[in-house]
C-alpha cells in the first residue's frame with residue numbers, strides 16, 4: 001500500500017483533480033493510519049483558521065511612513081550612485097562610527113580620540129561629512145543601517 | 161477580493177470598473193503614485209499579516225512589509241504578467257522576510273544573543289471568535305497557546321506555507337511564491353501540519 005501523506009492536505013483543501021482525489025479517498029478508506037492523520041490535519045486546519053491576528057496597525061500612519069521611505073529612497077538614488085566608491089571604502093568604518101554615534105547620546109561632537117587608529121585613518125578627512133547624519137543616510141549603506149537598527153539597545157527612536 | 165467590475169451605479173447602466181492589480185502595477189512602473197497607493201491599500205493588511213507570520217514580531221513585520229512595497233515600486237517594470245500580480249508580490253514579500261531571517265540569524269550568531277524576541281502570544285481576549293462560554297474559551301486559549309508554541313518550531317518556509325494557505329492560496333500558487341515545485345510545497349505543508357498535529361491531541 002502506498003501512503004502518499006503529502007496528498008492529504010491538498011485533499012482536505014479540496015484542490016485535487018478527480019483521479020488523485022479518488023485515489024486518496026480509496027486509500028483513506030483502507031488505511032487507518034492515514035485516516036488518523038487526515039482527521040488530525042483537518043482539526044489543525046480548523047484551529048489554524050482561528051490563528052491570532054497580529055497587533056493592530058493604523059494604516060494611515062503605515063502608508064505615511066511608507067511614503068516617507070519612498071521619498072527618501074527616491075531622493076537618495078542619484079546621490080547613492082555618485083557616492084558608491086566612497087561608500088564601499090568606508091562602509092566598514094562607517095558601521096563603527098554609527099555605532100559610536102548611537103551609543104554616545106551626549107555627543108554632538110564625537111570624540112575622535114576614542115576611535116581606533118584604523119577607523120580614524122579610513123575616515124580621514126571625511127569626518128566632517130559623517131557628523132552630518134543626513135549625509136550618512138544618503139550613502140548606500142542600507143545593509144549596515146539595517147543591521148545597526150536591529151542591535152539591542154541601539155534602536156533609533158521610532159514613532160508609534 | 162478579486163478585482164473586476166464593481167457596481168452598477170444608479171439606474172443608468174454605468175459600470176464603474178476598479179482597475180485590476182495588474183493594471184495598477186503597470187501604472188506603478190510608469191511611476192504613478194496614485195496607483196501605488198491603491199495597490200498598497202489593497203495589500204497592506206495581507207502583507208503585514210504574512211510578514212508577521214514569518215518573523216513573528218510586529219515591528220519587524222511592519223518594516224519588512226513596507227520594504228516589500230518599496231521593492232514592488234522599484235521592480236514594477238519587471239512584472240511581466242505571466243503570473244498573477246498577487247503571486248508575484250507575495251514572492252517579493254516572502255523573499256524579503258526570509259532574507260531578513262537569514263541575515264538576522266547570522267548577525268545574532270556573530271554578535272552573540274541580542275535581537276528581538278518573537279512576540280508573545282497575542283492577548284486572545286482581544287478577538288474572541290464568537291462569545292464562547294468560559295470553559296470553551298479556556299480550552300480555545302489553551303489550544304491557541306500550544307499551537308503558537310509549535311508554530312515557533314516550524315521553519316520560516318513552513319510558516320510561510322501555512323500562512324499562505326490560510327490566505328487561500330492553492331498549493332500550486334504557494335509553490336510559485338516559495339519558488340519551489342508543487343511537490344516540495346506539499347512537503348512543507350505536510351511537515352508543518354505533522355508538527356502542529358500534536359497540539360490538537362485527538363488521540
Ligand SMILES: [Zn+2]
Pocket residue numbers: 002003004027031032033034035
Ligand atoms: Zn496510508
